[in-house]
Amino acid sequence: xxxxxxxxxxxxxxxxxxxxxxxxxxxxxxxxxxxxxxxxxxxxxxxxxxxxxxxxxxxxxxxxxxxxxxxxxxxxxxxxxxxxxxxxxxxxxxxxxxxxxxxxxx
Amino acid sequence: xxxxxxxxxxxxxxxxxxxxxxxxxxxxxxxxxxxxxxxxxxxxxxxxxxxxxxxxxxxxxxxxxxxxxxxxxxxxxxxxxxxxxxxxxxxxxxxxxxxxxxxxxxxxxxxxxxxxxxxxxxxxxxxxxxxxxxxxxxxxxxxxxxxxxxxxxxxxxxxxxxxxxxxxxxxxxxxxxxxxxxxxxxxxxxxxxxxxxxxxxxxxxxxxxxxxxxxxxxxxxxxxxxxxxxxxxxxxxxxxxxxxxxxxxxxxxxxxxxxxxxxxxxxxxxxxxxxxxxxxxxxxxxxxxxxxxxxxxxxxxxxxxxxxxxxxxxxxxxxxxxxxxxxxxxxxxxxxxxxxxxxxxxxxxxxxxxxxxx
Numbered sequence: 330x331x332x333x334x335x336x337x338x339x340x341x342x343x344x345x346x347x348x349x350x351x352x353x354x355x356x357x358x359x360x361x362x363x364x365x366x367x368x369x370x371x372x373x374x375x376x377x378x379x380x381x382x383x384x385x386x387x388x389x390x391x392x393x394x395x396x397x398x399x400x401x402x403x404x405x406x407x408x409x410x411x412x413x414x415x416x417x418x419x420x421x422x423x424x425x426x427x428x429x430x431x432x433x434x435x
Numbered sequence: 436x437x438x439x440x441x442x443x444x445x446x447x448x449x450x451x452x453x454x455x456x457x458x459x460x461x462x463x464x465x466x467x468x469x470x471x472x473x474x475x476x477x478x479x480x481x482x483x484x485x486x487x488x489x490x491x492x493x494x495x496x497x498x499x500x501x502x503x504x505x506x507x508x509x510x511x512x513x514x515x516x517x518x519x520x521x522x523x524x525x526x527x528x529x530x531x532x533x534x535x536x537x538x539x540x541x542x543x544x545x546x547x548x549x550x551x552x553x554x555x556x557x558x559x560x561x562x563x564x565x566x567x568x569x570x571x572x573x574x575x576x577x578x579x580x581x582x583x584x585x586x587x588x589x590x591x592x593x594x595x596x597x598x599x600x601x602x603x604x605x606x607x608x609x610x611x612x613x614x615x616x617x618x619x620x621x622x623x624x625x626x627x628x629x630x631x632x633x634x635x636x637x638x639x640x641x642x643x644x645x646x647x648x649x650x651x652x653x654x655x656x657x658x659x660x661x662x663x664x665x666x667x668x669x670x671x672x673x674x675x676x677x678x679x680x681x682x683x684x685x686x687x688x689x690x691x692x693x694x695x696x697x698x699x700x701x702x703x704x705x706x707x708x709x710x711x712x713x714x715x716x717x718x719x720x721x722x723x724x725x726x727x728x729x730x731x732x733x734x735x736x737x738x739x740x741x742x743x744x745x746x747x748x749x750x751x752x753x754x755x756x757x758x759x760x761x762x763x764x765x766x767x768x769x770x771x772x773x774x775x776x777x778x779x780x781x782x783x784x785x786x787x788x789x790x791x792x793x
Contacts, residue, residue: 337443345447351538356458364463368470375477382486391697401496402709406716408501412508413723419512
């Protein structure tokens with residue numbers, strides 16, 4: 330799949346990106362601690378960033394890297410709001426485990 | 436071994452391993468520290484892909500701001516102690532196997548498919564040749580000069596002709612390419628001078644904005660400029676038959692100039708929208724995390740206090756249950772009545788029973 334001895338082509342970066350994304354998905358679905366779940370979301374966003382940079386480099390388009398900036402900003406805003414929500418939840422319930430946040434489940 | 440491959444293997448493996456450890460880590464603080472390693476590895480991979488600016492931004496924003504925010508919240512809430520025993524990963528063993536299978540399947544099937552249906556395959560280019568340097572023989576001669584407009588940056592390129600006269604390749608005349616071009620290249624944003632190794636000026640290409648290029652014949656002394664009709668500046672278009680090596684001009688893509696240029700021209704509107712999003716995020720974060728002092732004493736304030744006592748009661752009950760059953764009943768602090776009934780029912784019952792047994 331990859332030439333040994335040559336620079337890794339973009340499929341190598343894509344494979345790494347898929348692996349990191351899947352690890353993030355796995356963690357998000359399996360962990361109960363909401364903070365760690367957030368970290369897994371960050372990992373998934375980073376995997377996507379890696380793929381975007383690889384595509385941008387391969388296509389010769391600056392858009393790939395520009396889009397990473399937007400993802401960064403969205404990630405920062407998401408973390409800000411998400412962690413504030415966690416703090417608010419913790420004040421009410423004293424726990425942030427996903428098991429305890431089951432009010433909406435039937 | 437190729438340097439980029441080496442970097443890719445080392446830091447790719449590091450990122451993968453640390454990401455897995457992050458997922459399996461029961462202590463959130465350790466998970467956050469593993470996340471730092473993953474993010475730095477990804478920053479190094481950005482560097483390897485010549486996204487220099489992005490790599491620095493990645494370190495500053497992610498490890499400098501986001502992970503610090505994570506650690507701050509973890510330590511503020513104290514969840515690192517609380518959930519240590521609460522979460523065991525034993526229950527999800529089957530799910531781990533399932534997701535591991537999906538992961539392996541995706542990599543095993545998607546990556547070769549992606550390689551096969553390469554982005555450039557329909558343009559007659561072997562997959563994976565793009566990232567590699569164009570081989571230029573010493574016998575190659577320059578057929579003509581050209582320029583492409585890549586993301587607003589005019590990049591001069593040279594069409595090369597082999598010793599037999601057949602067109603060989605196209606090289607982007609960036610400083611990085613000059614070594615391969617076996618000629619010294621002086622390159623400013625307005626002016627391109629190509630010299631051979633002896634330092635004799637072979638050609639002099641003046642780059643003008645908007646693609647109106649004029650070339651100065653080296654034989655012309657003085658300020659006479661002859662506009663060469665053979666120099667065309669096509670707009671960068673992937674549908675056009677643009678030779679692959681032209682895209683080597685991508686070497687420039689990591690530059691701050693190129694990124695800033697397209698960020699503030701082509702992507703200006705998304706940039707502004709995203710800044711609004713960021714402001715909304717700041718306001719949302721402050722509003723959500725703020726403890727409302729004005730409500731103190733009212734119903735909301737009292738419920739807040741009740742929660743504090745609830746927490747103390749629960750912690751005390753828990754601690755006593757673990758350490759000393761006998762004292763548990765007496766040391767549970769005076770909390771809310773209903774809460775006390777709820778929190779102390781389990782330990783209280785057991786403790787009384789233990790006392791009777793003694």
